[in-house]
Structure formats: structure tokens, C-alpha cells
Amino acid sequence: MAELAVTDQPNPVTLKDLFVQFFIIGAISFGGGIVAYERILLVEKRKWLTADEFMAFLAISQTMPGLNSVNLAVLAGDLLRGKLGALIAVLGLIIPGSIFVLALGLLYSENSNHPMANFLLMGVAASACGLLAAITYRIGDDNWKHFKSVAIIVVTFCLMSIAKLALPLVLLIMAPVAIYLYRPGKSL
Amino acid sequence: MSHLPSLFLTFSLLSLLAVGGGTAVLPEMQTLLSQNFGISHTQFIHIYSFGQIAPGPNMLMVLVIGFQVAGSLGAAVVLFSFFLPSSVLCLYAGRLWERFGESPWRRSVQDALEPISIGLMASGVYAVAKASIVSPITLILALITLFLILKTKINPVFVILGSGLVGLIALKFL
Numbered sequence: 001m002a003e004l005a006v007t008d009q010p011n012p013v014t015l016k017d018l019f020v021q022f023f024i025i026g027a028i029s030f031g032g033g034i035v036a037y038e039r040i041l042l043v044e045k046r047k048w049l050t051a052d053e054f055m056a057f058l059a060i061s062q063t064m065p066g067l068n069s070v071n072l073a074v075l076a077g078d079l080l081r082g083k084l085g086a087l088i089a090v091l092g093l094i095i096p097g098s099i100f101v102l103a104l105g106l107l108y109s110e111n112s113n114h115p116m117a118n119f120l121l122m123g124v125a126a127s128a129c130g131l132l133a134a135i136t137y138r139i140g141d142d143n144w145k146h147f148k149s150v151a152i153i154v155v156t157f158c159l160m161s162i163a164k165l166a167l168p169l170v171l172l173i174m175a176p177v178a179i180y181l182y183r184p185g186k187s188l
Numbered sequence: 189m190s191h192l193p194s195l196f197l198t199f200s201l202l203s204l205l206a207v208g209g210g211t212a213v214l215p216e217m218q219t220l221l222s223q224n225f226g227i228s229h230t231q232f233i234h235i236y237s238f239g240q241i242a243p244g245p246n247m248l249m250v251l252v253i254g255f256q257v258a259g260s261l262g263a264a265v266v267l268f269s270f271f272l273p274s275s276v277l278c279l280y281a282g283r284l285w286e287r288f289g290e291s292p293w294r295r296s297v298q299d300a301l302e303p304i305s306i307g308l309m310a311s312g313v314y315a316v317a318k319a320s321i322v323s324p325i326t327l328i329l330a331l332i333t334l335f336l337i338l339k340t341k342i343n344p345v346f347v348i349l350g351s352g353l354v355g356l357i358a359l360k361f362l
Contacts, residue, residue: 026244031345034245057282062305063298064281065206066274067245074275075282086279090271097244098251102263104238105252116356123355124237126326127348129316130333131240132211136309137338149303156307160215161314167205167216171304178300184292 013048013080015088021046022073022092032135034069034093042076049076069093152178191258192265194224199250199269206274208305210247214312217250218319225257233319240348325358 025037035058042049049057061071070090077089111117143149152174159170198220206213214236221227227235235256239249247270254266288294321327329351336347 028243030241030243031343031348032246056285059298060282060285061278062208063301064274064278065204066209066271066278067206067247068209069245070271070275071278074278078279078282083279086275090275094244094248094267094271097242097248098267100242100244101238101248101252102255104241105235105255105263108234108238108252109256116360118234119360120352120356121234121237122320122322122326123329123358124240124348124352125233125316125320126329126355127333127351128237128240129313129320130330130335131337131344131348132309132316133313133330134334134337136211136306136313139309140306143303143306149306152300152303153307153310156304157310157314160308160311167213167308168201170308171205171207174304174307175300178304179296182296182299184296 013046013085015081015085018077018081018085019088019092022077022089023096026093027096032131035072038069038072038076048080053079148181152181191225192261195254195257195262195265196269198224199254199266200273203270203273204277207301208308210245211312212305212308215315218315221253225253227253227256229319231256233316236316237348241345325355329354 021041025034025041029037039054043051043054057072057075058068060075061068064071070093073089073093074086077086079085081088108117137144140153143153156170156174159165159173160167165173202213202217202220205216218229218232221232222229232253235249235252238252239246242248250266250270251263254262254264256262258265285294317330321330333344333347333351336342337344
């Protein structure tokens, strides 16, 4: 508390609060949609970010490698409490799920040959595939409506899944081409 | 023990390649894991399913891969190498971004990377589909899920768990 008294920050955020809030998101976000929970926390519940700041952070998170939800936690944590804040926010976000998957992993390594476990997991995996297709379609959004973006999507898919090139090579080929096609002054 | 450096390198590389999120690196991850650690496609898809059931980022399932390959230490190495490189990069990118402000190239790079990451996600869907859609029942489950997620607001975790139960009953008795 003494530390808070000497700073002139309008909204002092404690590391503990940062951790607890991201931990809650990490623990309740069953079924995905973590970015939406983060927006509720950062913009609506605690007002740590303005809506504009959040959109800018989301854009960086999507452009940079890494998981969007984790990158958002890095950027928000860094803004609020520097590097340590970024670390604390990420840890809060991933600790609950980590414990959960590791518990499942332990069960699995003990029962992986059990036919019941196999049937259950095949059902889950098939459904996960449908979910992934739906998410991909939805994230694609406007990109499905323009010739240029559809062409880039199709070529990227073909290089990866049909020509079976390694991912770094695919990025090395596609990134310069796509950046050229979208260079400043070009419309969508 | 000998697997630890290799796990570290594999997941650091995947971390830095995950443009557009984890799905984009699924095919590459599947290939690398089967080459380097002998993880079969079926095993991979089982472990992938765990991420769908758990809260938090789905890609936390990489910890189970680390655990399968090299025990608790393996899980710790994967946690460190999959999350640290991209997070550090993002932190400094965020600080640079502030400084460069509104360069028109920023928009260009963002627009250009979007369709690439969607193409990579589509490859991720394809890789998961090849390993998970193995019978008419699994195809039907995938299509029902696709429909429910796109057309309703139901929480995906219920669809996934329901599908697991249906799979259990259908595949056992049919």
C-alpha cells in the first residue's frame, strides 16, 4: 500500500489483482473465446484499457506469432506493470488450464490403451475438428469475400498441405508476396 | 533426458512460427513430433482433444506432449519454450509499435498476414480432419459441431463433451 501512496497513477494495479483477474479467466474459459473474456476484464470490468487501446493490442497480438490470448495478456500486463506485470498476467492465464490438461494427460498415460478412452477421445476429436473449422471460417470473416485474400488463403493452404513444404519456407514465400500485394496505397 | 534439448528447440521454433495463433502450427507440429519423438497421429489427436476440454488456451495441450515425451521436466521445458519466445517478441513489438505509431506499412503487414494465417489455420483443420474423421460417425459428429457452432450460441465445451459421449456410445455399440 505504501508503494501505491507515492505513485500518481490514476489506476494503480497491483500485481496480485492482475494475477487473480487473469487466473479467473484462465479457469472459467471452457470452450475458448478467451479474447472476449479479456476484453470484458480489461475494458469493461476494470477499465484498465480504453476500447481503442484494446483494439490496437489485439491487432499486435494477431500479427505477432504466439497465441492471441497470451499475447494480449503480455501487452496488457506490460502496460499496467511492466515486464513483471506481463509475466504475472500470462502465468495467471495459463496456470489453471495447465493443471487441467496435465491431469488429463496423467489419466491418459495410465489408460491410453483402454478402448473406452479411445472411443470417447475419437468423439471429442471429431467434434474438435468441426469446432476448428467453424472458428477458422469465422476468423476469416471479410477475407472470404475478396479475390486477393482468398487467393492468398488457397495458395498458403496448398503449399502447406498439398506441396507439404515446411512452415518456415511457406512463410518465407508468402509473406513478401502478400505484403507486396497489400503495400500502402493498394486497396483490399 | 536426451529428449529435452530437442523438445526445447522444437517448441521454440513452433512458438516463433505461430503466426495467427496455435492452429497455424498444428500440421508442422504433427510432422515434427512424429519425426523427432515418434508420436503417432492418433496419439497427437487424442492429446489435441485435451486442449479442447480444458479451460484457458487450447494450445496448453502441448504440455501433455512434453509430459509424454519426457515426464514432468518435459512438460516444464515445453511450457517454457512454447510460451516464452513469442511472448518476449510480442512484448518488444508492442513497445516498438507504440513508437512507430501510424506508419501505413503497419496496416499493410497486418492485412497481408491475415489471409496467410487463415490459410495456415485451414491447413490445421485439414491435419486434424485427416486424423480424426475416420468413419461415418466421426464425420457426422464433426458436421453437427460445425453447424451448432456457426448457427447457435451454445458453449463449445458442451458440444465437445456431448460428442465424446455420443462417440463412446455409438462407436462401442455400432
